[in-house]
Amino acid sequence: MALLQITEPGKSATPHHHNLAAGIDLGTTNSLVATVRSGLAETLPDIEGHHLLPSIVHYAKDTPPLVGTAAKLLAQTDPLNTIVSVKRLMGRGLSDVKTTGTRLPYDFIENEGQGMPMIRTVVGERSPVQISADILKTLKQRAEESLGGDLVGVVITVPAYFDDAQRQATKDAATLAGLKVLRLLNEPTAAAVAYGLDQEAKGIHAIYDLGGGTFDISILRLQRGVFEVMATAGNSALGGDDFDRLIAQWIMQKAGIADDAEHRHIRELLDIAQCAKETLSTQDTAPLNIQLTDGINWQGELTSEQFNTLIDPLIQKTIAPCRRALRDAGLTIDDINEVVMVGGSTRMPRVRQKIGDFFKRTPHVNIDPDEVVAIGAAIQADILAGNKPDNEMLLLDVNPLSLGIETMGGVVEKIIPRNTTIPVARAQDFTTFKDGQIAMAIHVVQGERELVLDCRSLARFELRGIPPMVAGAARIRVTYQVDADGLLSVSAKEETSGIQSEIIVKPSYGLQDNEIERMLKDSLEHAKEDSFARNLREQQVEADRVINALRAAITADGQHLLKHQEFLDINSKLNELLSIKEGKNAKVIKKAIEQLDEVTQDFAARRMDHSIRHAMTGRSVDEFTEN
Amino acid sequence: MSLSANYFDIFVLPVSFDIEQNLLGERYRDLQRTVHPDKYANASEKERLLAMQKATQINEAYQILKNPQTRARYLLKLQGIETNDNATITDSEFLMRQMELREELAELKQIDPLNAFLSRLEKQIEDLTDTLSQQFSQKNYQQAYDTVRQFQFFIRLHEEVLSLEEELI
CATH class of the missing domain: 2.60.34.10 (Substrate Binding Domain Of DNAk; Chain A, domain 1)
Structure with a gap:
């Protein structure tokens, strides 16, 4: 019988072992993947050096889906098979989608009752979860190629104001993409982590996060590695897309384009609108040149003054949640130490100005509003994957809706x-x-x-x-x-x-567990990946994880928290798993992991109580505060 | 120390209405640093469940002690006195005052007077907190019980004002 190896106290069981983990910002417009390498958090580029992956998926017969810039190029010519801003559909019903503004240029399938709408494409019906999974797969592949190994897990960010259905849909998409989710992290909290650690910030921070399709305001207290969300509010259907739609509607009115324009014309106009919006972030006017294939020709321009008048009502819609978050946090504007702007839509000068006016201070804009969320997620992923056992960071978040x-x-x-x-x-x-x-x-x-x-x-x-x-x-x-x-x-x-x-x-x-399983199976068959081998590999990785964690636990606490007999029992199950995990049967490995889990349960509970006692050691009921 | 112990024990604080908020917050964060599910992301499923349960209990204990109204109710519970959300108040003078406040609130249609009303309400809640502090320090639990019930009326009114404010802005 092999003897249990115990390392020297204070030394890691596996020296220099680094678990590959990543943070993913699954955005409405763009997505990013980031990781911590040599202590530095950075976003990962694709082969051509682009960090941002447009969150766009194109489906064509007999080929794997195209994701990103390649898909974006097809959005105008093949709008029904090119899905843009799928995040807006996550966890939402068709009735929600219909009320979010002008109709979206897709072929929705009317479904009865609840559930997410399916989109008809040339490769069949696609749910928003599957489409999101295709984006996640691209990012997974990018990360694994770049890091040279399998990811043990990821942190995926979601808008703080996402409700339960939207969060669950995001987690389902990750499962479908073959990712292990270490945590769903709220986007403003992720931004606060990246910003706070970088600037060694302290005090009350308001994170104003206006993205492509969602808006969040979170108020956090930052102190010594603790990021405590005091309140959050927002609108999970308000973002840059809505600004584009306003401009597109304005153009349609001016150019006399009917509201029931063809799908591809709507997509084309939305693209022109987005361009104009971006131009107006640095210039006073944006030229507009509309030439649609059905003969409509229109030239004009949009001035920043006209633009501001158009968008002020939308910016105003973000102010009420700001007030509510302050109220819920029990604070007034004067209590806020810093306002941090996050999300691509905060590049609009008018947004910065209006939010600055509201909070009576100049907001911080000197961080990259696109990358900061992914960076924060990567920092947390690195910690959750177990690469920084002594890290003191603590994130305390809240539920956004009653x-x-x-x-x-x-x-x-x-x-x-x-x-x-x-x-x-x-x-x-x-x-x-x-x-x-x-x-x-x-x-x-x-x-x-x-x-x-x-x-x-x-x-x-x-x-x-x-x-x-x-x-x-x-x-x-x-x-x-x-x-x-x-x-x-x-x-x-x-x-x-x-x-x-x-x-x-x-x-x-709308999605049941067995549906996820079925889709997972389908996607594996499509990818011609051997699900047997994949399953075995997963169980082996899990076995290693459990073994490493248990060894570390025994090294730290075995001596004083385990009776001799318990130690022997655990040892025997551990050795069993060690020999079984080299075999080829995933089910047997899984069973051995469960048995080891069972026999260590009391030990785990004792360790937790011990650590609670330890945290309060030396505290007494009459201790005075340090402050 | 086990988490089934009373909430004050969890934070190693004396059982008292007057509480050192800074100390409570500091110890709360120390405990969460130890048990928060983020510290167990790599542990077995059972350990992760255990961590979530402990973190949940610590959050609950912290919320109860942080807020004066829930803290008072908890102290009464430790004395075997249950406070019910729907308990009625027979003090006719207090009821009259409440009715007047509600009538006044019904007339408020603008944000500034509403905010002034809110400030007055908050001042009264503060006064009730002081009263509770005295009553608890004198172990006058029956009177504290009456104050807690009045407190509940004010908290409910306060919530109504806030939701009204939300509609106005």
């Missing part, structure tokens, strides 16, 4: 209010309405409004098997748990009877 449950009369009872620090769990007791009631319908909603109709429906499920009792006698405890990714799970349990009736639900918007 989570509630439907009660009598379609009224929402809030269970977790917005801007509560996560992870968080809250429970509420309910009872039966009728004598002998044996089931209870539970409707989970998210939003700030009082009526269910005005909130987002996240999940509906039923708790069955309640023993028949008189009305009001049963006690059904419904518990909402939001994890550190901001994802919700809901459980319901009847508590008086002792008869187990419990259900746990993870809301998923």
